[in-house]
Amino acid sequence: MILRDVVYAIDYFVFGYFVAINLVYVTLYLISFLEIADHARREAFRGLTDLYSSGYAPPVSLIVPGYNEEATIASSVRSFLALRYPVHEVVVVNDGSRDGTLDVLRREFDLRPSGQPVWLRLETAPIRGVYVSRTERLIVVDKENGGKADALNAGICAASYPLVCCIDADIILEEDALLRVARPMIESSEVAAVGGIVRVANGCRVERGRVVHISTPPDPLPNFQIVEYLRAFLAGRVGWSRLNALLIISGAFGMFRKEDLIASSGYARDTVGEDMEVVTRIHRTLREKGQRYRIVFVPDPVAWTEVPSTLRVLWRQRDRWHRGLLDTLVRHRKMLFNPRYGVVGLLAMPYFLLFEALGAVVEWVGYVAFVIGLALGVLDLQFAVAFFLAAVGLGALLSVSVVFLEELRLRKYPSWRDLARLTAYGVLENFGYRQLTTFWRVWAIWSFLRRNADWGAMERRGFGS
Amino acid sequence: MSGVSAIVVAVIVMISLNILLILMTIGVRALTAYQRSRRERVVASLEPLVVEYLTTGQVPARLETLSGYEQDVLAEVVVEMLSQVRGASRAALLQLSERVGLVDRYRRMLQSPRKWRRALGAERLGHLGGRAMVGPLSRLMHDRDETVRAVAARGLAHIGGEEAVALLARSLDDPSELTSLRVAENLQRLGQLAVPALVEALGRGDGRGVVLAARILGNLRAYPAREAFARAVTAGSTDVRAQSVLALGKVGDPDDVPLLLRAARDPEWPVRAQVANALGMIGDVSALGTLVEMCSDREWWVRHNATRALARMGPAGRDALLDVIRGQDRYAREQAVAALEAAGFVDEMIAALDDPGPRGDRAREDLLTLIRSGSANYAHSFAGSVASPNEPHSLLEEVISSDLA
Numbered sequence: 097m098i099l100r101d102v103v104y105a106i107d108y109f110v111f112g113y114f115v116a117i118n119l120v121y122v123t124l125y126l127i128s129f130l131e132i133a134d135h136a137r138r139e140a141f142r143g144l145t146d147l148y149s150s151g152y153a154p155p156v157s158l159i160v161p162g163y164n165e166e167a168t169i170a171s172s173v174r175s176f177l178a179l180r181y182p183v184h185e186v187v188v189v190n191d192g193s194r195d196g197t198l199d200v201l202r203r204e205f206d207l208r209p210s211g212q213p214v215w216l217r218l219e220t221a222p223i224r225g226v227y228v229s230r231t232e233r234l235i236v237v238d239k240e241n242g243g244k245a246d247a248l249n250a251g252i253c254a255a256s257y258p259l260v261c262c263i264d265a266d267i268i269l270e271e272d273a274l275l276r277v278a279r280p281m282i283e284s285s286e287v288a289a290v291g292g293i294v295r296v297a298n299g300c301r302v303e304r305g306r307v308v309h310i311s312t313p314p315d316p317l318p319n320f321q322i323v324e325y326l327r328a329f330l331a332g333r334v335g336w337s338r339l340n341a342l343l344i345i346s347g348a349f350g351m352f353r354k355e356d357l358i359a360s361s362g363y364a365r366d367t368v369g370e371d372m373e374v375v376t377r378i379h380r381t382l383r384e385k386g387q388r389y390r391i392v393f394v395p396d397p398v399a400w401t402e403v404p405s406t407l408r409v410l411w412r413q414r415d416r417w418h419r420g421l422l423d424t425l426v427r428h429r430k431m432l433f434n435p436r437y438g439v440v441g442l443l444a445m446p447y448f449l450l451f452e453a454l455g456a457v458v459e460w461v462g463y464v465a466f467v468i469g470l471a472l473g474v475l476d477l478q479f480a481v482a483f484f485l486a487a488v489g490l491g492a493l494l495s496v497s498v499v500f501l502e503e504l505r506l507r508k509y510p511s512w513r514d515l516a517r518l519t520a521y522g523v524l525e526n527f528g529y530r531q532l533t534t535f536w537r538v539w540a541i542w543s544f545l546r547r548n549a550d551w552g553a554m555e556r557r558g559f560g561s
Numbered sequence: 562m563s564g565v566s567a568i569v570v571a572v573i574v575m576i577s578l579n580i581l582l583i584l585m586t587i588g589v590r591a592l593t594a595y596q597r598s599r600r601e602r603v604v605a606s607l608e609p610l611v612v613e614y615l616t617t618g619q620v621p622a623r624l625e626t627l628s629g630y631e632q633d634v635l636a637e638v639v640v641e642m643l644s645q646v647r648g649a650s651r652a653a654l655l656q657l658s659e660r661v662g663l664v665d666r667y668r669r670m671l672q673s674p675r676k677w678r679r680a681l682g683a684e685r686l687g688h689l690g691g692r693a694m695v696g697p698l699s700r701l702m703h704d705r706d707e708t709v710r711a712v713a714a715r716g717l718a719h720i721g722g723e724e725a726v727a728l729l730a731r732s733l734d735d736p737s738e739l740t741s742l743r744v745a746e747n748l749q750r751l752g753q754l755a756v757p758a759l760v761e762a763l764g765r766g767d768g769r770g771v772v773l774a775a776r777i778l779g780n781l782r783a784y785p786a787r788e789a790f791a792r793a794v795t796a797g798s799t800d801v802r803a804q805s806v807l808a809l810g811k812v813g814d815p816d817d818v819p820l821l822l823r824a825a826r827d828p829e830w831p832v833r834a835q836v837a838n839a840l841g842m843i844g845d846v847s848a849l850g851t852l853v854e855m856c857s858d859r860e861w862w863v864r865h866n867a868t869r870a871l872a873r874m875g876p877a878g879r880d881a882l883l884d885v886i887r888g889q890d891r892y893a894r895e896q897a898v899a900a901l902e903a904a905g906f907v908d909e910m911i912a913a914l915d916d917p918g919p920r921g922d923r924a925r926e927d928l929l930t931l932i933r934s935g936s937a938n939y940a941h942s943f944a945g946s947v948a949s950p951n952e953p954h955s956l957l958e959e960v961i962s963s964d965l966a
Contacts, residue, residue, distance in 0.1 A: 137677045138708050140677075141677075141680045141681075141684060141708055141711070141712045142708075143711075143715065143743065143746075146715070146743070146746050146747075147746070150742075150745070150746035150749060150750075151749075151780060152742055152745060152746060208902075210899070210902070213895060215861075282742065283738055283739040283742060284738050284739065285738060479568060482568035482569050482571075482572055483568050485572045485575075486568050486571040486572045486575055489571075489572055489574075489575025489576055489578075489579060490575055492575070492579050493575055493578050493579050493582065496579055496582045496583060496586070497582050499586060500582050500585055500586040500589070503586050503589050503590055504589050507593070512590070515586065515587075515590060519583055519586060523579070
């Protein structure tokens with residue numbers, strides 16, 4: 097009898113949780129639809145060319161941490177140097193690579209040792225040398241291995257300019273991405289950080305460090321991720337940005353004010369979720385200082401990245417992401433439900449704890465309770481099946497609506513085939529893929545509790561393949 | 562309704578919404594394709610009529626009976642043509658816009674309750690409206706939306722003329738940074754025409770607009786603004802003073818050097834840093850002594866700019882930097898070596914090492930100065946960086962090792 101009551105209670109809890117989380121999602125979607133519509137209309141009058149030619153855009157340092165990147169670093173740096181921006185420099189941080197990354201840079205960019213000392217205002221592993229190019233606006237910091245966050249901190253210290261754009265070495269930036277991501281900061285000194293959209297490059301044709309033809313790949317796994325990325329960026333981040341409660345700017349592509357980063361002690365070196373942690377810490381620091389600020393997401397500056405194409409690598413990546421989320425929530429637990437941190441403490445942090453961090457557990461508890469309930473005969477099968485179908489229908493609706501939003505405002509995918517594929521995968525992801533990623537998140541919680549701080553190697557096929 | 566039937570209804574609603582959204586997605590794509598082809602058809606039908614008007618001077622009857630959509634497409638065609646023609650053709654196109662009702666249409670849009678309509682009206686009137694539209698656009702500079710104000714500023718700049726310029730200069734103090742930035746960009750685009758209004762703006766206190774005015778005048782290298790800069794250097798806020806001294810540097814008149822030398826003693830480091838920049842831009846040797854002193858300033862940026870300024874001043878600047886390197890101030894020495902490197906002087910020294918004449922002697926002496934100053938690391942690094950066998954690698958090593966011994 098007690099077990100029966102427990103199963104009943106779990107079922108009703110899961111149902112209530114399902115309603116609550118979807119209400120939040122629908123609200124975020126509505127905000128995002130309105131915000132992106134406004135952004136698209138405003139874009140027609142913004143005058144990006146005027147901004148480029150006016151000379152009023154402050155110079156930007158592009159920070160590129162690299163570890164064992166000898167195969168691709170030269171073409172990546174060339175494409176970063178060729179970005180359309182009035183004045184920018186590229187700061188490559190060779191994070192103790194064991195391959196010939198530094199030699200390639202020396203050879204390709206005519207580097208010479210720099211006498212310019214680096215003012216180490218953030219903690220980093222020892223710096224072995226600093227080089228500058230004789231021909232390009234390129235600084236190379238050669239340091240001992242300390243991880244991505246450590247390398248980013250070294251790059252921030254070596255940066256010459258007031259705005260720093262932190263990116264992954266293996267992403268492809270669209271030609272005007274830097275100008276677009278910097279624009280909110282140029283137009284308002286209140287903006288402390290800006291995130292741009294990261295899109296999936298699998299299936300696209302890449303030539304000379306630029307995406308020249310956008311297409312979806314034939315494999316299912318990257319297609320599921322395309323829909324996931326669209327949902328996360330276009331619905332989630334746009335919505336949170338509108339509320340000034342954006343807690344994550346992708347580590348692959350984000351811009352910050354150097355002084356804010358330094359005031360917030362830079363990137364944490366002992367976390368696997370350094371991108372979320374640093375944004376949360378900037379919120380915390382600026383709110384504690386009582387400073388007026390905004391952290392925004394803009395949907396049009398695009399960075400292209402290659403996503404995992406095997407389940408094994410994808411598992412590692414998701415495991416790391418979820419541990420990073422949990423770590424950030426634990427570190428900044430003081431902000432949770434704390435009115436001192438405004439909408440971040442009262443809305444964003446609780447959302448990330450209750451729905452993003454623990455959502456996977458609730459979902460799996462629901463699945464288990466469903467099976468036990470059926471076995472004990474305490475569950476109304478008709479109700480359970482209808483509930484499952486409703487959940488799948490709503491999941492599909494959220495995915496299909498983000499494909500609609502993409503088509504309505506951004507229109508990156510030119511062919512009907514891509515549109516059909518994305519719509520189909522938006523529906524199909526609810527049958528298996530979603531349950532799998534949810535399981536990985538539960539696994540990550542277990543892994544986090546066991547204090548696993550492993551980064552997890554990321555294998556990429558490369559844009560040429 | 563029981564729980565089950567409620568869920569069943571929810572399932573049906575979900576499926577229906579999914580199907581609806583998929584149909585909407587298909588519809589959006591189809592509509593976009595249709596709109597594109599429709600626009601191409603309308604452009605193809607209107608362009609010959611505009612060309613006919615430009616050739617004959619007669620307005621084709623069809624252009625006087627266009628729908629609102631067709632008028633918008635015609636406006637795009639005319640704006641595109643305006644960017645390609647000058648003189649009489651330009652005047653004829655503006656006249657055409659007036660006669661076929663485009664100007665009236667966009668003027669009416671300025672009153673729209675929808676901000677994007679007002680912005681569109683402002684943008685189009687900037688291209689098609691002429692001087693008579695300065696008044697209506699100036700009223701838009703007080704619009705509640707910052708983007709609309711920014712677009713109106715661009716419209717006023719397109720129209721040009723003293724009245725528009727004066728309005729723009731007054732809008733530099735707009736509370737929105739976005740709008741004031743757009744105003745600044747457009748004033749700069751207007752060039753010398755904007756100078757008198759900006760000089761007037763420079764005397765208007767200490768606000769952000771004044772800083773922007775100084776910055777634009779500097780970018781325009783506005784010689785007539787020198788007196789206003791001189792006043793601002795002694796009276797303005799830190800930002801105004803800093804921008805004013807920098808602007809004097811951009812103007813580049815050696816007569817302003819005494820004023821800048823006085824400003825080099827400013828209590829605020831941003832001003833001193835810009836003084837160093839400005840002195841480097843003017844390049845007058847009478848500033849050498851002050852710049853050498855500034856190399857030992859307590860602020861990093863001042864030292865940095867002062868050494869860079871010296872590096873820009875040719876051989877005299879190089880000698881001054883070598884003097885700094887011989888001095889006691891370690892921080893100044895670091896900056897001076899970095900400046901010599903960045904300016905390519907060190908590469909020149911290395912290249913001249915095997916010269917048997919006085920050039921080679923001088924290069925040896927200068928490199929030894931670098932090494933004695935504690936810059937041996939630099940010299941070793943240079944030695945390592947000389948990759949070609951034709952370069953005097955071994956000679957450099959010899960210089961270094963003999964000195965260290």
